[in-house]
Amino acid sequence: ILNVEQSPQSLHVQEGDSTNFTCSFPSSNFYALHWYRWETAKSPEALFVMTLNGDEKKKGRISATLNTKEGYSYLYIKGSQPEDSATYLCAFRGTYKYIFGTGTRLKVLA
Amino acid sequence: NAGVTQTPKFQVLKTGQSMTLQCAQDMNHNSMYWYRQDPGMGLRLIYYSASEGTTDKGEVPNGYNVSRLNKREFSLRLESAAPSQTSVYFCASIQGLAGVGEQYFGPGTRLTVT
Numbered sequence: 001i002l003n004v005e006q007s008p009q010s011l012h013v014q015e016g017d018s019t020n021f022t023c024s025f026p027s028s029n030f031y032a033l034h035w036y037r038w039e040t041a042k043s044p045e046a047l048f049v050m051t052l053n054g055d056e057k058k059k060g061r062i063s064a065t066l067n068t069k070e071g072y073s074y075l076y077i078k079g080s081q082p083e084d085s086a087t088y089l090c091a092f093r094g095t096y097k098y099i100f101g102t103g104t105r106l107k108v109l110a
Numbered sequence: 111n112a113g114v115t116q117t118p119k120f121q122v123l124k125t126g127q128s129m130t131l132q133c134a135q136d137m138n139h140n141s142m143y144w145y146r147q148d149p150g151m152g153l154r155l156i157y158y159s160a161s162e163g164t165t166d167k168g169e170v171p172n173g174y175n176v177s178r179l180n181k182r183e184f185s186l187r188l189e190s191a192a193p194s195q196t197s198v199y200f201c202a203s204i205q206g207l208a209g210v211g212e213q214y215f216g217p218g219t220r221l222t223v224t
Contacts, residue, residue: 004152032210043114043200043215044153051210089152093210097168098143100152 004092006101013080014109020076021104023090027071032093035064035075038103039086047075047088080108112136116201116216123191123223131186131219133201141204142184143168143213144176146197153200159184191223 005024013019025033032051036044048057053068061078077084087103114135123129135142140161145153155168159178173195175187184203188195201216 034213036213043217044213046212046214049210049212091153091213097155097158098153098213099169100145100154102150102152 004090004099004101006088006090006104008104009102010105010107012107012109015080015082017080017108018076018078019080019106020074021088021106023073023075023101025071025073025090025092025099026094027069029094030068030092031095033066033068033073034091034093034098035073036089036091037086038089044089075104077106080106082108082110084108114201114203114214114216116199116219118219119217120220121222123188123221125192125223127191128187128189129191130188131199131201131221132183133185133216134183135201135203135214136182137203137205137214138181139203139205139214140181142178143202143204144174144184144186145200145202146170146195147200147218148197156186156199188221191221193223195221196223197221 035047038044048064050066055066064075066073085108087105089103091098091100117132143158144156154170157176159165162181177185199219202213204213205211
């Protein structure tokens with residue numbers, strides 16, 4: 001059974017703090033690693049699709065890195081804002097299609 | 111351009127009833143997916159369709175059937191609903207046969223089986 005694990009499960013940070021989360025995935029049969037932002041009562045929204053070892057992607061204050069050899073990806077948020085509050089999901093795309101983690105629930109306190 | 115649409119948004123069924131969840135995308139995507147989302151668990155793949163005319167089982171296919179009616183539409187059918195199928199169901203589509211592009215999700219269908 002292939003597992004994708006995310007940590008921490010949840011965290012609270014103060015507005016302006018920087019934070020990061022981890023996604024661990026199988027290091028074999030790797031095709032891509034996806035990050036999504038999921039607000040309550042909405043559907044997941046794609047943030048990044050990462051395919052190459054050493055990839056680093058950035059969108060505004062959010063960035064992500066990828067290490068396919070050791071099977072992990074980090075998502076960073078710089079200067080967190082209340083509107084960043086959401087669940088951040090990662091999904092491993094291998095030969096068995098997509099396997100999702102359970103997400104990291106972020107709450108940014110004003 | 112509506113993206114991925116799902117109907118209905120909410121549904122309550124009695125055990126043993128049947129229903130079909132509809133999904134359509136207007137982005138000309140080849141691959142479409144059905145997931146379920148349960149508390150404390152990640153999104154789990156029920157069925158997927160890599161291209162029009164093909165469907166394959168995902169991680170949790172039991173109790174479900176699917177139809178890829180055409181390139182736009184991918185429906186999920188519950189023949190005899192069970193309380194264990196109470197969940198939020200998401201449809202998604204992705205460009206390309208390899209499926210490594212961005213996945214676009216529908217708004218979800220919240221299903222309760224009593």
